[in-house]
Amino acid sequence: MARDKILVVEDDPTIRTILDVSLRKLFNVTLAEDGEEGLEKARLESPDLIISDVMMPKMDGFRLKEAIRVEPALHLVPFIFLTSKSDEQDRLEGLMTGADDYLVKPFHVDVLLKRVRMLIDRSRVYREDSLAVFSKEVNSIFVPDELPAIEGYDLFCKIKPATMGGGDFIDIVRIDDDHYTVLQGDVMGKGVKAKFFAYAFTGYFRGLIHAALSFQVDFSPTQLVNRFSAMVDSDPFLQDIFITFFLFNLNAQDAKLTYCNAGYMPGLLLNRHTNKLVELTAGGGIPGFYRGKYDEETLELASGDTLVLCSDGVYEAKNVDGTMLGGDQLKDFLSQREHSSADRLGDAIQGLVDDHTRRALQYDDISIGVFQKQ
Amino acid sequence: MSVESQIQDQVHVLKFRGTLNAQNVEDVKPHIEQILGGDCRIALLDLENLEEIDSSGIGAIVSLLKRMRTQKRDVRIFRLRGTVKKLFELLRIDKSLEVYEDLGKALLV
Numbered sequence: 001m002a003r004d005k006i007l008v009v010e011d012d013p014t015i016r017t018i019l020d021v022s023l024r025k026l027f028n029v030t031l032a033e034d035g036e037e038g039l040e041k042a043r044l045e046s047p048d049l050i051i052s053d054v055m056m057p058k059m060d061g062f063r064l065k066e067a068i069r070v071e072p073a074l075h076l077v078p079f080i081f082l083t084s085k086s087d088e089q090d091r092l093e094g095l096m097t098g099a100d101d102y103l104v105k106p107f108h109v110d111v112l113l114k115r116v117r118m119l120i121d122r123s124r125v126y127r128e129d130s131l132a133v134f135s136k137e138v139n140s141i142f143v144p145d146e147l148p149a150i151e152g153y154d155l156f157c158k159i160k161p162a163t164m165g166g167g168d169f170i171d172i173v174r175i176d177d178d179h180y181t182v183l184q185g186d187v188m189g190k191g192v193k194a195k196f197f198a199y200a201f202t203g204y205f206r207g208l209i210h211a212a213l214s215f216q217v218d219f220s221p222t223q224l225v226n227r228f229s230a231m232v233d234s235d236p237f238l239q240d241i242f243i244t245f246f247l248f249n250l251n252a253q254d255a256k257l258t259y260c261n262a263g264y265m266p267g268l269l270l271n272r273h274t275n276k277l278v279e280l281t282a283g284g285g286i287p288g289f290y291r292g293k294y295d296e297e298t299l300e301l302a303s304g305d306t307l308v309l310c311s312d313g314v315y316e317a318k319n320v321d322g323t324m325l326g327g328d329q330l331k332d333f334l335s336q337r338e339h340s341s342a343d344r345l346g347d348a349i350q351g352l353v354d355d356h357t358r359r360a361l362q363y364d365d366i367s368i369g370v371f372q373k374q
Numbered sequence: 375m376s377v378e379s380q381i382q383d384q385v386h387v388l389k390f391r392g393t394l395n396a397q398n399v400e401d402v403k404p405h406i407e408q409i410l411g412g413d414c415r416i417a418l419l420d421l422e423n424l425e426e427i428d429s430s431g432i433g434a435i436v437s438l439l440k441r442m443r444t445q446k447r448d449v450r451i452f453r454l455r456g457t458v459k460k461l462f463e464l465l466r467i468d469k470s471l472e473v474y475e476d477l478g479k480a481l482l483v
Contacts, residue, residue, distance in 0.1 A: 166429075188433030239444075240437045244465065263465050285466035289436055292469055312429050324457070363396050364428065
C-alpha cells in the first residue's frame with residue numbers, strides 16, 4: 001500500500017528538519033516554509049495530513065487553515081497546529097477551532113507520531129464507512145426490489161457493483177398485466193457521480209412513460225430514445241454525461257418484444273429450437289451524441305427463447321494478467337446453454353465472470369439481465 | 375498510458391499510447407481542456423497505439439467531440455486498431471465521427 005503523505009509547514013529550519021527526519025521513516029513527507037508555499041503544495045500533493053506552525057511569514061498557520069477549510073478537495077484533511085508556549089492561551093483556544101489537534105513546542109517525537117497515526121487512521125475509517133454506507137444504500141436502488149411476476153416468463157436481474165463502482169442500472173416498469181418496459185443501461189463514468197445520474201435517469205424514464213400513458217399515447221422504444229436523446233443534446237449540463245442502454249417493450253400476451261439498443265452492448269437472443277444465438281443491434285449510438293436515426297425491431301418470442309443483456313463490465317472483465325473475457329467467449333458459453341432456466345443462466349454468466357477474474361479487482365459493474373419465455 | 379500533445383497549423387494532435395480507463399482518465403482531462411480552451415480548428419486524436427479503452431475513456435473522448443461540435447469545431451480520429459476499433463464499432467461511435475486511415479486525408483480541410 002502507498003505510504004500516507006504528510007505536509008509539514010514550518011518556517012524554522014531546525015524544527016522543519018526534526019519533523020522531516022522523525023516522519024520520513026513512516027510517511028512520505030513534503031516540506032513548505034510558509035503558509036503560501038504550504039497551500040500550493042497541499043493543492044499539488046493532496047496530503048493525508050497537514051502539520052503547520054502558527055507564526056510564519058507571508059501566510060500564517062491560521063490563514064493557511066482557513067484557506068484549506070474552504071477548498072473542497074482539502075477541507076477534510078486532518079490538521080495539526082504546532083504552537084509555542086508563548087502564545088496566549090485564550091487567543092489560542094479561540095483560534096484553534098477547526099484544527100484537529102495541536103502540539104506545544106518543544107514536543108516529543110513519540111507523541112507526535114502517535115497523534116499523526118491516530119488522526120490519519122480515524123479520517124480513513126470515517127471516509128470508508130461513509131462510502132460503504134452510501135454504496136450499499138444506493139446500489140440496492142438500481143435493480144428492482146422484486147421482479148414482477150410476468151405470466152409465462154422467467155426473469156433474472158443482477159448487478160454486482162465493482163470495487164470502484166460504476167453507474168449500471170436495470171429497471172422494469174409495469175404498465176399493466178400484459179405490458180412492460182424494461183431498461184438496462186450504464187452511465188459512462190465511475191463512482192458517486194455515475195450512480196447519481198443512473199438514479200436520475202431511471203426516474204426520468206419512468207416519468208416519460210407515465211406521461212405518455214396518462215395522455216393515452218402509445219410509445220415505441222424509438223420514440224422514448226429519440227425524446228431522451230434530444231433532451232441530452234440540448235442540455236449543456238449533460239455534456240459530460242453519457243448514458244447507453246437497451247430498452248424494450250414486452251407484450252406478454254402476444255409474446256412480442258420490441259427493442260431499441262442505444263449504444264449498449266448487443267442483446268443476445270438464444271433460440272432454443274434452432275440452437276442459434278442472434279445479436280440484437282437495431283437501434284443506434286450513444287444518445288445525445290449519435291447523429292443517425294434510431295431504429296427498432298420487433299421479435300416474436302417462441303417458447304424457450306431467451307434474451308440475455310450484459311453490461312460492458314462483463315465483456316471487459318479482466319483476469320490478473322489483464323486479459324478480457326471478451327464477446328466471443330461469452331457467446332460460445334451461451335451457445336452451449338440454450339436449455340438453462342433464466343436463473344441458472346444468470347448465475348452461470350456470473351460464474352463465468354468470476355472464474356475468469358478470480359481475485360483480480362474489478363473496476364466496472366457487472367450487470368446481467370435474462371428474460372425468458374417459458 | 376501516455377498522451378503526447380502537439381499543436382501545428384491550427385491542428386491539435388493528441389497521441390494516445392497504452393490503456394485509457396477509469397484509473398487514468400483524469401490524466402487526459404487537462405489535455406482535453408487545453409484543446410477546448412484553445413483555438414485550433416481541428417483536434418486530431420491519434421489512436422493507433424491505444425491498446426485498450428473502457429467506458430470512462432470513451433466518455434472522455436465523446437465528451438470532447440460533443441463540446442467541440444457545439445463550438446463548430448472538428449474532431450477527427452486517426453487510425454483505430456484491434457479491441458479499440460471493435461468497441462467503437464460496437465457502440466457505433468464510428469458512425470458519429472470521422473475516422474481516417476490516412477494522416478494526409480485526416481488533415482485536409
